[in-house]
Amino acid sequence: MSDNFPFQNPEQLQQWHQGIKDANRNNIFCHCRACGYEWMDxxxxxTCIQCSSKDIKSILSWQFPDD
Known part of the structure; x- marks a missing residue:
């Protein structure tokens, strides 16, 4: 492996991949295109809990910067 590779072994790489999967599964930002309501899911x-619309934009929230 390269000197720039941040993982010491395949298990660390697998743990990193699992962390990304967990973040994806538990942190989805939802925006209702019909009424504008926003929530985490x-x-x-x-389905929007405000207006029952199925027209929802979903974004993996870990992709947003923390600042």
Missing amino acids: SAFDV
């Missing part, structure tokens, strides 16, 4: 196939 753990699924992509959701």
